[in-house]
Structures are given as C-alpha cells and as structure tokens.
Amino acid sequence: MSETTTARERRPRTDAQRNRAHILDVAERHFAEHGVTSSLDAIAKRAGVGAGTLYRHFPNRDALLDALLTARAEELVARRDAIRHDERDATEALAQWLDALGAWATAFDGLPEPLRMAVSEETSPLALTCQGFVTTTDEFLTAAQEAGGARPGVRGRDLFLGVLATSWVSGAAMADESSTAALNALMRAGWERPRIVTPDH
Amino acid sequence: MSETTTARERRPRTDAQRNRAHILDVAERHFAEHGVTSSLDAIAKRAGVGAGTLYRHFPNRDALLDALLTARAEELVARRDAIRHDERDATEALAQWLDALGAWATAFDGLPEPLRMAVSEETSPLALTCQGFVTTTDEFLTAAQEAGGARPGVRGRDLFLGVLATSWVSGAAMADESSTAALNALMRAGWERPRIVTPDH
DNA sequence: CGAAGATACGGAGATGCTCTCCGCTTTGTC
DNA sequence: GACAAAGCGGAGAGCATCTCCGTATCTTCG
Numbered sequence: 470m471s472e473t474t475t476a477r478e479r480r481p482r483t484d485a486q487r488n489r490a491h492i493l494d495v496a497e498r499h500f501a502e503h504g505v506t507s508s509l510d511a512i513a514k515r516a517g518v519g520a521g522t523l524y525r526h527f528p529n530r531d532a533l534l535d536a537l538l539t540a541r542a543e544e545l546v547a548r549r550d551a552i553r554h555d556e557r558d559a560t561e562a563l564a565q566w567l568d569a570l571g572a573w574a575t576a577f578d579g580l581p582e583p584l585r586m587a588v589s590e591e592t593s594p595l596a597l598t599c600q601g602f603v604t605t606t607d608e609f610l611t612a613a614q615e616a617g618g619a620r621p622g623v624r625g626r627d628l629f630l631g632v633l634a635t636s637w638v639s640g641a642a643m644a645d646e647s648s649t650a651a652l653n654a655l656m657r658a659g660w661e662r663p664r665i666v667t668p669d670h
Numbered sequence: 671m672s673e674t675t676t677a678r679e680r681r682p683r684t685d686a687q688r689n690r691a692h693i694l695d696v697a698e699r700h701f702a703e704h705g706v707t708s709s710l711d712a713i714a715k716r717a718g719v720g721a722g723t724l725y726r727h728f729p730n731r732d733a734l735l736d737a738l739l740t741a742r743a744e745e746l747v748a749r750r751d752a753i754r755h756d757e758r759d760a761t762e763a764l765a766q767w768l769d770a771l772g773a774w775a776t777a778f779d780g781l782p783e784p785l786r787m788a789v790s791e792e793t794s795p796l797a798l799t800c801q802g803f804v805t806t807t808d809e810f811l812t813a814a815q816e817a818g819g820a821r822p823g824v825r826g827r828d829l830f831l832g833v834l835a836t837s838w839v840s841g842a843a844m845a846d847e848s849s850t851a852a853l854n855a856l857m858r859a860g861w862e863r864p865r866i867v868t869p870d871h
Numbered sequence: 872c873g874a875a876g877a878t879a880c881g882g883a884g885a886t887g888c889t890c891t892c893c894g895c896t897t898t899g900t901c
Numbered sequence: 902g903a904c905a906a907a908g909c910g911g912a913g914a915g916c917a918t919c920t921c922c923g924t925a926t927c928t929t930c931g
Contacts, residue, residue, distance in 0.1 A: 481900055482907060508888060519910035524890060582783075589842055620859065627852035634835035634853070641790050651828035652835070658821065659860035683878060685925055720881035724920060767912060 489526045492516050495569055497537055500657025501666060504578030534583055535594035538576070542598050545573050563609040564657065567632055570602060573651070574636040581637040588630065603629045609659075620662050631656050690727045693717050694822035698738055705779030706735060735784055739777070743799050746774050750806055761819025764810040765858065768833055769801060772854070775837040782838040789831065804830045811861075821863050832857050 475650055481489075495516040505558070509530060513523040527533035549571045556562040574581050587595035607625025614621055635656060639649040683691075696717040700708055710731060716725040726735035749770045757763040775782050788796035791803070808826025815822055836857060840850040 479899095484897070485908060486865065488909085490717060509890090510888065512909095520890075521892080521911070522909055525908075529890085559716075585839065585842055589846060624852060627849060629855060630839050630849055631853060631856055634839050635837055638786065638831050638835050640739060641786055648831055651825060652832060655824065655828060655832055655854065655860035657927090659856035659858075663864040680877090680928095685926070686879060689880085710919090711917070721919075722882070722921080726879075730919085803882055 485526075488516075488518055488522055490527060491524055491535075492518065493536055495532055500534075500537065500577040505583065506528070506579050509526075509533070531583055531587070532594050534580075535598065538573075538595065538598060541576055542601075545569060545602070558618070559609070559612040559616040560661065563613040563619060563660075566606065566609045567628060567656075570606070570629070570632045571636050571639075574633055578640055581633045581640055585637075586629070588626075588633075588635050599613055599629075618662055621656060621661050623660050628660060631659075672759060688726075689717075689723055689799055693719065693724055693734075694728060694737055697734055700777055701735075701738065701778040704780050706731070706781050706784065710734070732784055732788070733795050735781075736799065739774075739796065739799060742777055743802075745769060746803070753810075760810070760813040760817040761820070761862065762815040764820060764861075767807065767810045768829060768857075771807070771830070771833045775834055779841055782841055783835045786831070786834050786838075788826075789834075800830075820861050821865055824861050829861060832860070 480487050492512070496512050499512045499515060509523060510520050513520045516523070523533075527536060549566065552565050552569070556565060559589045574584060583593075583595060584599060587593040588597045590596055603626050605625075606629050610619060610623065610628060613619035614623075635649070637651045638652055693713070695714050700713045700716060711721050714721045717724070724734075728737065750767065753763050753766050753770070757766060773784060784794075784796060785800060788794040788800045791797055804827050809824060809829050811820060811824065811826045811829060813858075814820035815824075836850070836853045839853055
C-alpha cells in the first residue's frame, strides 16, 4: 500500500514515457508535413525508435491520431468557452464555433476522412472526441435557433458533418482557396435564417 | 487505304479487346461490391487474367475508374438532356441536375475521393470528364440565377464540389440516411434564393 | 496454308506499407 | 547488486501496387 491505493496500474517506466512523448512530437510534425496517410514506419524511423515501439504505444493510425488530436481538442474546448463568454449574438457564436471546428479538422492533410469514419463507428478512439463536438455544435445551434438566427429542422450532427465535408474539399492538395470560401458561404447560407422570414410554405 | 485512312493505329488484337471488356465488366462489379479502393490484383484474379494484363490496359486505378465512369457519364449526359427538355423551371432543373450528379458520384463506395482529386489535378484521366460536368452545372446554375431562383455569387464549380462533398459524407459505410437528406437540404438552402427577397445588406 | 513478325499474355518478383513476435536490454525495487 | 517486470528493436509475415520479360497468340502476307 505504499505506492498507490489499490496498485491498479503502475506508472509507466520513464523511458516509455519519454518515447511516447517523442513519438507524438515527431508524428505531429510528420503528419503536418506529409498528411495523415504517411507511413507510420517512417515516423518510427524519424523518431529513432523501432516499429514495435511505435505500435506498442499506438496500436494503429487512429490511436496515434487520437492522441494527437486530443491535445488540440483541448484548445478547441477553450475556444468554445471563449466564444460562449465573449459572443452575445447566438448566430455569430455558432458561426465562430463552426469556423473553429473547421480549423481543427484541417490541422493535417486528409484528417477529415478518419474523422468521418469516427463519427459513425463508435469503436474508434476518435469517436468519443467527435461525439463531444457534435453535442457542442448542437448547443450552439439550439441557441441560435431559439434566437431566430438559424433555420429550424437543422441538427447539430448535420452541421458537424457539413463542416467535415467542406474541410474535406479544402484539404485537397490543390491551391484553390476561393472554393473553400465559397463552400463555407454556401453552408452558412444553408443554416442561417434569412433576414426577412418567408412564410413556411 | 483499305483499312483506315492513314493507318495511324492498328485495331487492337481481338483477344486484347475481349480481355479489356471483360476486365471492365469484372471491375465494375468488384468496385460496386467492395468500393473503389479494393485490390486491383484481386480484380485481375477474378477476371482470370494476369496482373500484367490488367495494368497494361489500365496503368493505374484512376485509368480503370475513368473507363468505368465514362460509360456512366454517357447516361448522365442523357439525363442532362432529358432535364433540359422536360423541365421548364430553371430552379427545379438545377436541383434535378445536382441530384443526378450526386447519384453518379455515389456509383461506387469511395468514389468522391478520386473525383475530387481529379477536379484539381487536370492530368488525371478523370479530370476531363469532371470538367465537362462543372461546365454543365454552370449552365444550369446561370439559367436558375437569371430566373431568380438561385443566389447570385454562387459558381458552378462550388456546387459541383458541394455535391461531391455531400456524396462523400453519404458514402461512408454508415447507415445514416437522414444525414444525407439533411445535408442535401442544407446545400439546397444554400444556393436557392429565398422566396421573398431580402435587401442585399 | 504456313511462316514471320507484331502484339499481348502471365505471373514471378521488386518495392513499400502495416503490424506481430520474441530474444534481448533497460528500469525499478528490495 | 540482483532479480523480475516492463519495454525495446527489428526481422519478417502478409498484403498491396506495379514492372519486366520469356512465352504464347494473333495477324498478315507470300
């Protein structure tokens, strides 16, 4: 009883901790440079560890990605709180949140793909993170709808997928920023309620 | 001069023609069943030909995909003409065209990905096909805009990418049809002009 | 028809990626 | 300092793409 209360799980060895952190560090740079589909063995090599070490810490690409995104997810949560605190206009708040989400989903090239898989898979390590953001989106959306700034009938899940979809388009290796802007505008026009309300039918 | 005018290129050998057609046939079924990322070697095996034969006819996945889609593209062109002929309302015509495009882009699982690449790559065999459909989209869109049924400022290219994006979401192996419908509705709300026009600012 | 030449075929194998397995090394503990 | 336990490395199995070239098959022409 001298170590931990129930001795459930011992703290990992220091070299293991160091390796894990280092791999994460290298992976972040590698994904940023070569996209999320780049070779994991290459990352191990670049980190100076054996492939086995990498795969022991992160059994597959999604697990590695999840560890990487979890750090960024904290920033996103902070951003959420900032928007909640600063932005009085519910519609604008939703718009800003969707922007932040979009930025998060384009952190690495090709990221939207595994994220979309995660939304529907629930077994993926990324699934939980995504689920949380869907909920947050729903909160912002509901507030905007109650304030009359967003169309009724739209769901948070749909907006989340919409953001993923536009990020997916932007994420191509193409240098076409106007399309990104256009699609974002298109989507906003899609969820925002027109200024002068039209009769329901 | 008995065969062709300039005898530039001889007609391929009959076995080659037969193989090509057979591979195409098998590939279509295989892609439909297992998605566009399924193994090409598996297709060769299923077609009863060597890998070399497949790769000689279609140097890479995109080439094979292109040959497959070209056939379907003809149907799409026919659909375009049918819409032009039958539908008097320009807005409805655009909506129908986008629907048809969406159906074409979901012919196989995972198809939107290579299509998106093609839109921006121009060297891809698929690029030409896509380019034509962007142009067609632009025509329908312009007509709808002139008829006051679509917002100004939207471009055909953006709508095409939008269709690809929603197809991409739908194409996940998930059984979530409501999201597909929701995203389509979202996009339509994005390009369609509200019934009662709001002042420009 | 039959031979010569062009064309196409098959599949072994080079290369690259993911992921596993297990003998050896390092670390923490007494 | 010694002894588990935990962790490490990298060879290699399995699977995919794509190439290369000896061999088989078509086409043509005398």
